[in-house]
Amino acid sequence: MTMAGARQAKKSRRILNSVMSVVLGLIFFVPLLFPLYWIVVASFQNLSTIYANAPALFPTHIYTKNYSLAFSSIIGNIGVSLVIAVSVVLLSWLVGVPAAHALARRGGRLAALIVLVMLVTQMIPGISISIALYTIFHRWGLLGTYIGLILADAAAAIPFVIIVVRAFMVTLSGELFDAASVDGAGPVRSFTAVGVPLAVPAIITVGLFALLGAWNDFVNAFTLNAGSGPQPLTLGLYKFVTEYTSNDGAIFAAATLAAIPTTALLFAAQRWIRGGLRAGALKG
Amino acid sequence: MAATATGVKEGKRASLTGARRASTPVGHSSFRLNRRTTERLVLIGFLVPALTYVVLFFVYPLYQDITISFQDYGFSALASGHGTYVGFANYTAMLNNSTTIRALVNTLIFTVASVMFQFAIGFALAVYLNRQFAGSGFLRRFILVPWVMPLVVTGTIFSLIFATSNGLANEILESLGLIHSPIGWLTNGYLALTAIIIANIWAGVPFNAVLLYSGLQDVPAEQLEAAAVDGANGWQRFRRVTVPSMRPVILIVLMLGVVYTAKVFDLPWVLTGGGPANESQLMSTWAYTNAFTAFNFGTGTAVANILLLFTFLVGVVYIYISRGERARAARPMRVGGQR
Numbered sequence: 001m002t003m004a005g006a007r008q009a010k011k012s013r014r015i016l017n018s019v020m021s022v023v024l025g026l027i028f029f030v031p032l033l034f035p036l037y038w039i040v041v042a043s044f045q046n047l048s049t050i051y052a053n054a055p056a057l058f059p060t061h062i063y064t065k066n067y068s069l070a071f072s073s074i075i076g077n078i079g080v081s082l083v084i085a086v087s088v089v090l091l092s093w094l095v096g097v098p099a100a101h102a103l104a105r106r107g108g109r110l111a112a113l114i115v116l117v118m119l120v121t122q123m124i125p126g127i128s129i130s131i132a133l134y135t136i137f138h139r140w141g142l143l144g145t146y147i148g149l150i151l152a153d154a155a156a157a158i159p160f161v162i163i164v165v166r167a168f169m170v171t172l173s174g175e176l177f178d179a180a181s182v183d184g185a186g187p188v189r190s191f192t193a194v195g196v197p198l199a200v201p202a203i204i205t206v207g208l209f210a211l212l213g214a215w216n217d218f219v220n221a222f223t224l225n226a227g228s229g230p231q232p233l234t235l236g237l238y239k240f241v242t243e244y245t246s247n248d249g250a251i252f253a254a255a256t257l258a259a260i261p262t263t264a265l266l267f268a269a270q271r272w273i274r275g276g277l278r279a280g281a282l283k284g
Numbered sequence: 285m286a287a288t289a290t291g292v293k294e295g296k297r298a299s300l301t302g303a304r305r306a307s308t309p310v311g312h313s314s315f316r317l318n319r320r321t322t323e324r325l326v327l328i329g330f331l332v333p334a335l336t337y338v339v340l341f342f343v344y345p346l347y348q349d350i351t352i353s354f355q356d357y358g359f360s361a362l363a364s365g366h367g368t369y370v371g372f373a374n375y376t377a378m379l380n381n382s383t384t385i386r387a388l389v390n391t392l393i394f395t396v397a398s399v400m401f402q403f404a405i406g407f408a409l410a411v412y413l414n415r416q417f418a419g420s421g422f423l424r425r426f427i428l429v430p431w432v433m434p435l436v437v438t439g440t441i442f443s444l445i446f447a448t449s450n451g452l453a454n455e456i457l458e459s460l461g462l463i464h465s466p467i468g469w470l471t472n473g474y475l476a477l478t479a480i481i482i483a484n485i486w487a488g489v490p491f492n493a494v495l496l497y498s499g500l501q502d503v504p505a506e507q508l509e510a511a512a513v514d515g516a517n518g519w520q521r522f523r524r525v526t527v528p529s530m531r532p533v534i535l536i537v538l539m540l541g542v543v544y545t546a547k548v549f550d551l552p553w554v555l556t557g558g559g560p561a562n563e564s565q566l567m568s569t570w571a572y573t574n575a576f577t578a579f580n581f582g583t584g585t586a587v588a589n590i591l592l593l594f595t596f597l598v599g600v601v602y603i604y605i606s607r608g609e610r611a612r613a614a615r616p617m618r619v620g621g622q623r
Contacts, residue, residue: 021417028409029423032430035486038452039441099334102327114331116603121342123599125547127568128588131575132345135352139365155341162334187326216434218550223576234436238554241440248444255440262432270425273432277491278498281540 036259043067043252066253070240074254077236078261081215084150084232088214089207091154096161097203101195103162104169105177115166118159126219129155134223144229152220157210164209164279168202169195205276208269215262233258349585349592357581367582374586378574383562384587387570390477391546391591394484394566399541401485406492406537411522413493414500424497431490439554442483446470446555473563476556480564484551488544492537499533500526532605539602543595567591 038057046063103111133152134143142148176198180190196203218234225231231239237258244250266273353374355367378384409427413420430438445452446469454466469479503526511521527534549568552558558565558573565573567587575584 018417021412021415021419024412025419025423028405028412029426031486032489033426035441035445035452036429039444042444095333095337098330102330106327114335117338119603120596120599121338123543123595123602124342124346125549125568125588125591125595127547127549127571128349128585128592129342129345131571131581131584131588132348132352133341134575135357135362135365135581136345136348138362151341155337158334158337187323191330212432216432216436218434218436218553222553223572234434234550237434237436237440241443241554248447248450251440252444255437255444258437258440259433262434263429266428266432267425270428273428274494274498277494281495281536 039252039259040256043249043256045249045252047247047249063249066249067257069244069247069250070253070257073240074233074236074257077231077233080230080236081233084146084153084230085211085214087146087150088153088157089210091150092157092161092210093203093207095154096158096206097165097196097199098191100162100165100169100199101191103166104172104195115163118162121159122163126156127223130219130223133220137224142224144225144227146230149220149225149230149232150214152224153214153217154210156217156220157206157213160209160213160280161206164206164276165199165202167279169199172198201272201275202279205272205279208265208272209276209280212262212265212273233261346592349589352581353585353589355582357585358579362581370582374582378583378586378590383565383570386562387565387567387587388590390565391567391594394477394481394552395542395545397481398484398488398545399538401481402488402492402541403538405485406489407496409489409493410496410500413497427490427493429490430487431494433487435487435548435550436554438483438487439551442479442486442551443470443555446479470556471560473560476560476564480552480555480566483555484545484548487551488541491544492541495533495537496530499530499537502533503529532608535605536602539598539605542598543602546595546598547591567594 041057041059043066044059044062044064046065103114130152133148137143137148137152140148142151172195176194177190180194185193215232216234217232218238221232221235222238225235237254240254241251244254352367354369354371355361356370356373357367361367413424413427448454448466448468448471451466451469453469454463457463457467467475469475507525507529508521511525516524547568548566549572552564552566553569553572556564558569562570562573568591571584571587571591573584574587575581578584
């Protein structure tokens with residue numbers, strides 16, 4: 001083969017490669033993102049257009065009535081979810097981070113056993129816990145309350161906080177803690193002044209996961225708070241859908257609104273969420 | 285963090301640079317004698333809230349699940365907190381109930397089909413993005429969008445997609461000429477289960493893709509290059525180098541996929557509620573239906589316990605494998621924006 005021929009072949013292979021990249025990209029990402037595009041477009045159409053013949057794939061006009069109905073109905077739920085999710089983050093940090101520190105500083109069989117128990121809790125179906133908590137909270141008077149739902153949602157988050165933060169803290173050099181100790185820092189101070197500041201990346205990551213977990217929770221909300229009490233977004237959307245079965249436009253709008261907060265959080269904290277996903281799954 | 289605010293007063297405000305090491309106060313030696321004990325007590329104190337939490341919100345509920353599953357536990361028992369002991373009656377009743385068998389089979393089909401497709405598509409997507417072409421970084425940002433959404437939202441979106449009239453699925457199939465009249469996706473048992481599986485695959489692909497993508501990045505480049513020099517083609521390199529070195533990640537992703545899929549409740553509940561006529565019930569939705577629709581907590585917990593046994597067994601295998609992997613390659617973990 002001549003030099004020119006080889007160069008020619010190389011060039012055409014490169015073109016073929018980039019064409020394939022685009023084709024494969026479409027095959028992967030159209031199914032991934034099209035459903036979202038479809039509900040957003042449909043949410044701006046009025047009912048008669050939607051029913052005339054399936055929602056159009058391209059917006060022909062902007063109809064915002066769907067949103068005024070959906071928004072006024074679920075804005076309260078968004079507030080409830082915010083209160084619950086932020087409380088769950090704070091509570092799971094408060095309970096989980098000191099425990100992670102203790103387990104990282106003290107190795108040994110007992111610490112290993114506790115970490116194992118934390119891992120096992122991650123395997124338990126939410127519905128098993130929810131049914132039991134319903135009977136327990138019934139006696140404790142916690143059904144349909146903020147506190148009950150916050151406690152239940154934090155229970156799902158705390159083991160994850162401990163597993164991931166401990167795994168991170170174990171990699172911190174023991175010399176830093178020794179130096180602090182020589183300087184006269186007690187065990188509490190070595191936690192607040194050395195352990196916590198150094199583990200900030202892991203602490204932020206697990207905080208985001210606790211936030212997402214509580215925000216997305218449906219099992220606990222649906223079993224513990226369905227009857228009465230504070231209704232988070234997932235429950236609000238579920239009830240909205242069952243109430244407005246004949247108003248698809250409003251349902252499209254409500255689903256779109258409900259998808260916005262977590263999507264926004266993902267784009268704001270993409271790297272942290274990816275890191276947490278890997279840490280949680282692969283580094284137990 | 286607020287948990288520790290009270291403890292800060294204890295001890296001197298020591299500088300961490302060691303500059304004040306010389307000025308240790310008198311009486312320090314007696315303090316030092318107690319130091320180990322103090323440290324141990326404080327660390328135990330750090331653990332107590334977490335352990336209490338696990339006992340109250342995992343151990344106690346599971347104990348409750350087991351006791352209730354041997355009781356006749358309805359409205360009156362709920363108020364008193366005690367049901368009548370009935371032995372294995374709830375379990376035999378459930379296992380003789382055709383819906384339970386259906387739910388078991390459905391859960392198995394749902395789990396296997398979901399995990400298989402999520403894994404295959406996720407792996408293909410990971411390999412695709414690992415090629416680092418122009419725009420791969422941009423596309424990568426969108427992968428997790430389906431994963432972060434509440435499953436209730438996913439369920440709602442797919443109930444609109446699979447709607448008989450004007451649903452996206454039927455519109456596409458009709459415009460392609462594959463069907464001539466709308467299919468009742470959510471009104472036929474097996475189609476309803478298929479719809480749940482498709483929605484779940486959509487929600488689960490991102491999880492698989494991200495973990496497998498990170499596994500691909502850890503495949504030693506030298507080995508791939510060496511194989512290329514030896515004349516191995518792309519598929520052979522993938523088969524002989526990439527897959528073997530990713531074995532632990534692959535196993536973990538599959539195990540976690542099985543556990544997380546088998547226990548999912550939100551998505552099937554919002555999409556079909558177990559219907560039509562219990563035909564798409566999964567163990568999770570069937571446990572809920574028993575407990576909260578029939579108000580029979582005895583049978584509800586019996587079904588939940590059967591599901592728990594399954595996820596627990598898979599979980600034990602997962603923990604065993606992940607420990608093995610960690611022992612094999614004790615690499616420093618990456619958290620946060622390090623990549």
